[in-house]
Amino acid sequence: MARCVEFNEVEKIEKAMNVFWEKGYNATSMQDLVDAMQINRSSLYNTIGDKHQLFMKCIRNYFDNAMLELKEKVAQHESAKEALIKLISDKADWIVSCDKGCLGMKTIFEIAPDDCEVRNQMNKNNDVFIDFLAITVQKAMDDGEMDDTEDAALMAEYIATSFTGWKQSYILHQNPIKIKKMSEFLIKNIFK
Amino acid sequence: MARCVEFNEVEKIEKAMNVFWEKGYNATSMQDLVDAMQINRSSLYNTIGDKHQLFMKCIRNYFDNAMLELKEKVAQHESAKEALIKLISDKADWIVSCDKGCLGMKTIFEIAPDDCEVRNQMNKNNDVFIDFLAITVQKAMDDGEMDDTEDAALMAEYIATSFTGWKQSYILHQNPIKIKKMSEFLIKNIFK
DNA sequence: TAAATTCTGAAACGATTATTTCAGAAATAA
DNA sequence: TTATTTCTGAAATAATCGTTTCAGAATTTA
Numbered sequence: 274m275a276r277c278v279e280f281n282e283v284e285k286i287e288k289a290m291n292v293f294w295e296k297g298y299n300a301t302s303m304q305d306l307v308d309a310m311q312i313n314r315s316s317l318y319n320t321i322g323d324k325h326q327l328f329m330k331c332i333r334n335y336f337d338n339a340m341l342e343l344k345e346k347v348a349q350h351e352s353a354k355e356a357l358i359k360l361i362s363d364k365a366d367w368i369v370s371c372d373k374g375c376l377g378m379k380t381i382f383e384i385a386p387d388d389c390e391v392r393n394q395m396n397k398n399n400d401v402f403i404d405f406l407a408i409t410v411q412k413a414m415d416d417g418e419m420d421d422t423e424d425a426a427l428m429a430e431y432i433a434t435s436f437t438g439w440k441q442s443y444i445l446h447q448n449p450i451k452i453k454k455m456s457e458f459l460i461k462n463i464f465k
Numbered sequence: 466m467a468r469c470v471e472f473n474e475v476e477k478i479e480k481a482m483n484v485f486w487e488k489g490y491n492a493t494s495m496q497d498l499v500d501a502m503q504i505n506r507s508s509l510y511n512t513i514g515d516k517h518q519l520f521m522k523c524i525r526n527y528f529d530n531a532m533l534e535l536k537e538k539v540a541q542h543e544s545a546k547e548a549l550i551k552l553i554s555d556k557a558d559w560i561v562s563c564d565k566g567c568l569g570m571k572t573i574f575e576i577a578p579d580d581c582e583v584r585n586q587m588n589k590n591n592d593v594f595i596d597f598l599a600i601t602v603q604k605a606m607d608d609g610e611m612d613d614t615e616d617a618a619l620m621a622e623y624i625a626t627s628f629t630g631w632k633q634s635y636i637l638h639q640n641p642i643k644i645k646k647m648s649e650f651l652i653k654n655i656f657k
Numbered sequence: 658t659a660a661a662t663t664c665t666g667a668a669a670c671g672a673t674t675a676t677t678t679c680a681g682a683a684a685t686a687a
Numbered sequence: 688t689t690a691t692t693t694c695t696g697a698a699a700t701a702a703t704c705g706t707t708t709c710a711g712a713a714t715t716t717a
Contacts, residue, residue: 280664297575299491303705313665315707324705374578381633382574383489386566396637427646430634434647437633438626441573445588454619455626462654495675505695507677516675 282320283334285310290331294376298328298384329394335376336398343405353409354418358460360409361432365456368439369449378437403429420465428463435459474512475526477502482523486568490520490576521586527568528590535597545601546610550652552601553624557648560631561641570629595621612657620655627651 288310292301303324307314321327346363350356368375377395385392406429414421439452480502484493495516499506513519538555542548560567569587577584598621606613631644 296579297491299489299575300579302703304703315666315709316664318706319664372578374574378633379574381636382566382571383491385636386564387488387492392637399637423650424646427643427650430643431647431650434627434630434634437630438623438628441570441629442622442626444573444577445584445591451619451622454616455623458615458619458623494673496673507679507696508694510676511694 280312280316285312285321286327286330286334289327290335290376293328293331294335294379295373297374297379325390329390332376332380332391332394332398336401339377340398340401340405343402347405347409352418353413353416354464357409357413357432357463361456361460364436365439365452368436368443369452372447374444375440378440381437399433403433406432419463432459432463472504472508477504477513478519478522478526481519482527482568485520485523486527486571487565489566489571517582521582524568524572524583524586524590528593531569532590532593532597535594539597539601544610545605545608546656549601549605549624549655553648553652556628557631557644560628560635561644564639566636567632570632573629591625595625598624611655624651624655 289306292305292309296305303314303317306324306327307317310317317327321330343360346360347356350359377398380391381395385395403426407426410419410428410432411425413419414425435455439455442448442455443452481498484497484501488497495506495509498516498519499509502509509519513522535552538552539548542551569590572583573587577587595618599618602611602620602624603617605611606617627647631647634640634647635644
């Protein structure tokens with residue numbers, strides 16, 4: 274009897290995500306979002322919710338995509354060590370490839386400290402990422418490709434936090450060589 | 466003939482800084498600032514300027530204080546290696562000691578990517594910090610306390626970027642032990 | 658075709674934004 | 688005291704904020 278939803282929600286979420294990505298949560302207005310999503314303001318509120326709910330969907334979608342890509346990448350390598358090296362150097366390339374910040378990092382520093390819901394979501398995302406990384410690190414240790422005196426979870430955390438530092442450096446200096454060198458230094462340190 | 470300025474500007478800047486520190490630039494309103502600074506709105510605009518100018522003064526003041534403290538700390542150590550170790554472990558303690566974010570990091574991720582003036586200022590601050598760190602690292606190398614096959618400037622950058630990663634981890638997990646362990650891992654890596 | 662439901666666009670909402678204005682109180686120096 | 692200048696508080700400004708409302712067009716199933 275009734276008319277049904279015309280737009281693809283995921284598609285719209287992705288457009289919104291790009292706006293948040295560029296401007297950050299607070300600097301993004303509903304007008305910006307309506308314009309970018311090419312969706313009716315009423316439809317937005319009716320089907321997705323308010324600004325905060327939309328943002329939550331965006332960071333979930335952002336992470337899910339990143340995680341999917343990551344798992345594919347690691348699966349392509351027989352050796353866990355090689356997978357880690359590929360993963361790290363790809364991250365270094367990714368950091369210098371886009372001039373906007375990183376939605377995840379931006380969110381952690383701008384929103385997470387004061388927004389419990391966002392913090393919890395980012396926390397969950399981060400745990401999934403770290404756990405996956407730790408499993409790969411553990412595999413490298415088990416296969417004798419890596420020094421196993423160190424805790425795998427700590428190593429994973431160490432790798433993940435490095436990425437954030439690199440992004441900070443790149444935002445300020447926009448020097449790709451620096452990022453490359455730091456990634457090489459990390460790899461060197463990890464594999465002793 | 467004329468009446469003179471009654472308030473201490475530095476004092477007021479520091480109060481404003483604390484508000485930006487807690488809420489970030491975009492989430493802070495002029496009303497918040499006027500309330501916290503206990504200053505007249507007109508006086509604020511007449512003597513300091515608009516929100517952006519006030520913010521610039523805040524991040525300059527923030528960095529100047531941090532740098533002063535840092536130099537004092539390093540000066541207290543005969544050995545450059547010991548100074549570095551003290552510096553790194555103090556930073557780890559500092560990160561877990563306050564629940565608000567870090568004004569510097571927050572600014573880099575939230576504002577710097579889209580605000581040229583802020584980015585330049587943060588860039589300058591960062592260079593001063595890294596240069597000072599690099600000098601200390603070089604001293605440790607010259608004194609044979611440290612492996613000198615690595616570039617001192619790169620090492621300095623590597624140390625500085627680590628701090629940001631730790632803060633990210635602490636915002637999410639609020640786990641002091643993790644930060645302690647990562648700082649110990651960094652120290653271990655740096656001094657081979 | 659007719660009834661049912663949803664989408665759409667625009668307008669309206671009240672609250673808040675950063676900034677400016679201005680009359681008068683306060684303090685200074687002659 | 689008086690003239691001069693600045694500080695102060697409150698009000699006004701115009702723009703924008705996130706959100707809601709609503710009449711009507713569009714689409715669907717019966």
